[in-house]
Amino acid sequence: MSGPAADAPVVELRRFSKWYGDVVAVADLSFELLPGVTGLLGPNGAGKTTTLKAICGLLHPSQGEVLLFGRPIQHDPMLYRAIGVVPDGDRLYPRLTVRSYVRLHAELQGLADAGAAADRAIAEVDMGPLADRRLKGLSKGERQRTKVAGAIVHQPSLLVLDEPMTGMDPGQRARFIELVRLIGSAGVTVLVSSHILAEVERLASQILVLVSGRLAASGDYHAIRDLMADQPRTVMVKVDDARRLAAGLIALPSTVSVELDGDALRARTRSVESFATALPRLARDQGATLREVRTTDESLEQVFRYLVSRR
Amino acid sequence: MTELSSPAGTIYDRGYRHYEGPREGRGRRVRAIAVAGVRRVLGLKRNWKTKVVPFGLLVLAFGPVFAFIGARVLVGEAVGEFLGYGRYLRVVAALLLLFAATAGPELLCPDRRQNVLALIFTRPVTRSDYLLAKLAALLAVVGLIALVPLVVLFVGNTLTADSAATYLRQNLDDLGRILIAGSVLTVFYSVVALAAASLTDRRAVATAGLLGVFLGTTALANILFFTASFEGRRWVAFLSLAGLPGRFVDWLFGVPYDPGTLADQAGFTGPAYLVATGVVTAAAAAVLIWRVLRLRA
Numbered sequence: 001m002s003g004p005a006a007d008a009p010v011v012e013l014r015r016f017s018k019w020y021g022d023v024v025a026v027a028d029l030s031f032e033l034l035p036g037v038t039g040l041l042g043p044n045g046a047g048k049t050t051t052l053k054a055i056c057g058l059l060h061p062s063q064g065e066v067l068l069f070g071r072p073i074q075h076d077p078m079l080y081r082a083i084g085v086v087p088d089g090d091r092l093y094p095r096l097t098v099r100s101y102v103r104l105h106a107e108l109q110g111l112a113d114a115g116a117a118a119d120r121a122i123a124e125v126d127m128g129p130l131a132d133r134r135l136k137g138l139s140k141g142e143r144q145r146t147k148v149a150g151a152i153v154h155q156p157s158l159l160v161l162d163e164p165m166t167g168m169d170p171g172q173r174a175r176f177i178e179l180v181r182l183i184g185s186a187g188v189t190v191l192v193s194s195h196i197l198a199e200v201e202r203l204a205s206q207i208l209v210l211v212s213g214r215l216a217a218s219g220d221y222h223a224i225r226d227l228m229a230d231q232p233r234t235v236m237v238k239v240d241d242a243r244r245l246a247a248g249l250i251a252l253p254s255t256v257s258v259e260l261d262g263d264a265l266r267a268r269t270r271s272v273e274s275f276a277t278a279l280p281r282l283a284r285d286q287g288a289t290l291r292e293v294r295t296t297d298e299s300l301e302q303v304f305r306y307l308v309s310r311r
Numbered sequence: 312m313t314e315l316s317s318p319a320g321t322i323y324d325r326g327y328r329h330y331e332g333p334r335e336g337r338g339r340r341v342r343a344i345a346v347a348g349v350r351r352v353l354g355l356k357r358n359w360k361t362k363v364v365p366f367g368l369l370v371l372a373f374g375p376v377f378a379f380i381g382a383r384v385l386v387g388e389a390v391g392e393f394l395g396y397g398r399y400l401r402v403v404a405a406l407l408l409l410f411a412a413t414a415g416p417e418l419l420c421p422d423r424r425q426n427v428l429a430l431i432f433t434r435p436v437t438r439s440d441y442l443l444a445k446l447a448a449l450l451a452v453v454g455l456i457a458l459v460p461l462v463v464l465f466v467g468n469t470l471t472a473d474s475a476a477t478y479l480r481q482n483l484d485d486l487g488r489i490l491i492a493g494s495v496l497t498v499f500y501s502v503v504a505l506a507a508a509s510l511t512d513r514r515a516v517a518t519a520g521l522l523g524v525f526l527g528t529t530a531l532a533n534i535l536f537f538t539a540s541f542e543g544r545r546w547v548a549f550l551s552l553a554g555l556p557g558r559f560v561d562w563l564f565g566v567p568y569d570p571g572t573l574a575d576q577a578g579f580t581g582p583a584y585l586v587a588t589g590v591v592t593a594a595a596a597a598v599l600i601w602r603v604l605r606l607r608a
Contacts, residue, residue, distance in 0.1 A: 056433050058608045077437050081334065085433035087608075091426045093347075095357050107343035108434040110335040117330070150430070155330035188329075 008070025009033065010158050010189040011055055015064035018050050025050040026213045028064070033158075033191060037184035039200035040193040042210035048193045049088060051210065052162050055191070056085050068158065081109060084151035088162040088193075090143060094136035098127055098146050101135060105150040121153040122146075126175055140167025145176065152183070159183060159190045165199055177202050232256045232268040235275060238292035239263065239283065248282045266296070340436050341444045348448030351421075352414040365452070368410045372403055372456045373463070380467035387471070396461055396485055397564025400492055403456060404557050407500045408525060411453055415504025416517035418445050423512035429608040442603040449501040457500075458493035465489060485564075492560040495585070499556045499592050506595035509602035525553040536573050548577035549587045558584040 011033035018026045026047040042048045053059045054066045057073035057080075065072060073079045093101060102121055106114035122131050125145040135143055144167055151159060161180070165173050180203055184190045194200050200207065207224070209216040217224045239245050242265045246258045254271040269275040272295065283290050354361030375394075394402070422428055431441060465486055472478035507521040508514075532551035536544055549555065551573065558574050561567070562581020568574040 056429075058429060058432065077435050080433060080435040083433070085429070087429040087433070089426055091430050093421075093425070093427060095351075100356075104343055104347055105430075105434065108340050108431070108436055110339050110435070111330065112333040112335060147430075157329060 008067070010035065010069060011191070012067045012070070013051075013054070013064065014067070016051075016054060016061050016066055017063040018047075018054060018059065019062050024213055026054075026210075029210075029213075029215055030064075031208060031215060031218055033189050034206070035184070035187045035189050036206060037180060037190040037192060037204040038206040038208060039204035040191055040208050040210070041195075041197070041200060042216075044195075045212075046210040047213040048210055049162065050213075052160055052191070052193060056083070056087075056160055081154065082156055083158040083160065084154065084156035085159075086144075086147045086151045086161045086164050088166075090140070092135045092143055092147065095134060097132050097134055098122060098138070098149070099131040101146060102149045102153055106153045109154040111154055117153050118149075121149040124152065124179060125149045126172070141169055141172050144168060145172065148176070148179075157188060159188055161190065161192045163194055164192060165194065165196065173199065232270050233272050234296045235267050235269060235272065236292070236294055236296045237265050237267065237279070237290065239265070240289045240291070241286070244286050245283060245288050248286055249279070252278055252282075264292075337440060340434075341440050341447065344431075344436070344441060344444035345447040345451070348418050348445055349451055352417050352448065352452050364413055365410070368406050368456065372406050372460045375399075376460045376464045376467070380464070380471065383467065383471035395564070395566070396464070396489055397492075397561060397566040399461065399464070400457075400489075400496070400560050400564070401557060401566075403460065404496055404560070407453060407457055407496055408522070408553065410456055411449070411500035411504035412507075412518045412521045412525075413514075414449055414452055415501070415521070416508040416511075416514040418449055419505060419508040420512050420514045420517055423606070424514075428606060432606075432608040438604045438606060441606075442600065445603075446501065446505060446599075449505060450497055453501045454493065454497040457497045458490065461489045461493060462486075488563050492563050495559060495588060496556050499588050502592050502599065503552075503595045506599040506602075509599050528552045529554060533573055536577070545577040545579070548573055548579055549584075552591060555584050555588045555591060559588060 009032040013029050013031055016026060016029045017024070029047075029051065040048050040051065050059070054061055055068070057066075057068075057077075060074060068079050069082065071079065093104075096104070099118055099122065103114050103118040106117040106121075111117045119128075119131075122128055125148050127142065127145050127149060130138065130142060135146060138146065144164060148161070148164060151161075159180075164180075165176055168176060177199065180190055180192065184204075190204075192200065192203055194203075201221075205220050205222070206218075207221045208218045209224075237245065237249075240263070242260055242263055246260055246265050246267075249255050249265070249267050250258050252269075252275065254269050254274045256268040256270060258268075259266045267275065276293075279293065280290070282288075350356060353365045354363075376399075422431070432438075465482070468482070469475050469478050504521060507524075508517040511517050511520070529551040532547045532549075532554075535547045535550070548558075554574060558568065558579075559581045561574075562584070
């Protein structure tokens with residue numbers, strides 16, 4: 001294998017489309033993945049798995065190109081030495097032990113000391129105490145972590161994880177998120193698909209959102225939120241006299257609505273900037289004391305809901 | 312791994328880093344899948360139920376040989392001749408069919424049934440590596456039954472003869488025949504069993520289908536030959552898949568076809584059956600390659 005091209009993006013999709021008969025699964029998708037963790041989001045049927053499969057070389061594009069390290073993976077199976085994949089679903093040999101399963105993957109990767117590599121990967125996913133247990137006797141979360149160990153046993157440059165946290169308990173999820181962040185921070189390109197937005201939010205700041213087979217948004221989700229100009233944003237204000245301040249806020253041209261909630265109010269505004277400029281002046285004029293001001297709909301879920309609903 | 316040390320303790324740098332150590336080649340990948348396949352077929356490191364069929368067949372193949380050699384060691388040549396290499400291979404051929412019909416599907420079907428192909432084909436493993444590994448695994452275990460008992464028998468006969476050197480000199484041709492016949496049987500049953508397994512992801516269907524085709528074609532050939540009357544009906548002898556390699560083996564060892572049977576009356580000799588065996592093996596190999604190279608993960 002000639003080594004991966006140093007200056008090529010780890011993953012690059014150029015106008016990638018995939019259709020099955022008359023059904024278009026993914027249309028005209030283009031993006032590049034940078035080192036670090038990227039979340040792949042989308043409702044069911046959006047084309048996430050098709051995109052991941054194309055990146056992993058498990059299906060051929062109907063149109064366009066999918067390049068890993070500047071090369072199409074179908075023509076160069078040795079590129080799999082640089083990538084680790086955790087497919088969705090329960091794809092394991094149930095009668096193998098955790099250690100023999102991970103070791104098999106180390107051997108498939110041609111690692112010189114497969115046993116040591118397997119033990120290291122098992123330890124990284126916290127499966128050491130269960131290393132000699134058969135896979136069929138493990139919980140779903142434990143099997144998921146075993147699959148991840150198999151995918152990272154050769155310490156890949158690209159890690160593709162399809163719904164990796166399915167079945168994990170909260171503690172396992174927290175440790176897994178920590179592991180993925182560690183891997184991403186070490187310069188590995190990690191692509192994680194998940195439908196649990198709170199998890200992606202903790203894992204990745206970069207996101208790709210697919211809706212109906214098309215790319216709805218990509219990049220830092222905070223930046224994407226800022227671009228959602230036509231979507232009013234909610235600002236929560238805690239103040240000593242909420243009722244009086246609400247009357248002033250509703251008069252602002254950018255304000256859409258104001259709700260009172262005890263000593264707090266929630267204002268929906270078309271322009272956070274003008275709201276932020278006007279609020280202190282209004283409070284001063286009315287003799288009110290501001291205790292807390294913050295936006296409340298900055299979450300990934302809000303971004304995702306917006307992107308999906310506008311299609 | 313870098314470390315920060317002080318007399319009181321050590322902080323390990325557990326940072327993630329890329330593997331830059333040596334990598335082994337294609338042979339290692341193929342070997343890894345093949346070894347896993349052999350373990351699977353023999354039920355190694357699995358519960359006792361998965362060992363019953365393979366080890367039962369191994370006992371049937373090896374048991375008489377070891378019993379005979381043991382008797383020869385105790386009593387000497389007074390025990391007389393064993394069944395004969397050719398006739399023993401006939402017995403073994405029946406075991407081979409059963410063994411291959413269960414082992415072939417065990418090697419191929421669960422990978423699709425349990426959806427593990429995506430795990431395999433997202434490693435540096437090509438479809439050809441996969442095919443080669445599965446074939447190597449089945450050839451190894453089928454060869455274990457087709458070749459090893461007779462080689463053991465030959466060695467036992469040699470060592471328990473009054474003069475080992477004389478026995479070896481007089482019977483060396485038999486060793487060559489054992490290797491040729493065993494290899495033909497091994498390749499034929501392995502390739503055909505894997506081809507059958509490649510057509511379905513259900514082990515039971517593949518096993519039943521393979522046995523059904525072998526038994527069915529034998530019955531059909533006999534019915535056509537003995538009940539119908541038409542020009543060139545002797546050619547139906549080649550329809551009996553189970554009989555093809557066996558008749559070649561009989562010819563190779565000089566064992567006459569049983570009187571009145573289809574093989575006896577059809578009038579073909581061993582080389583004709585060898586060609587037919589080769590044709591069937593090639594056709595099965597074509598099916599197997601076609602199916603495996605198009606496997607979708």
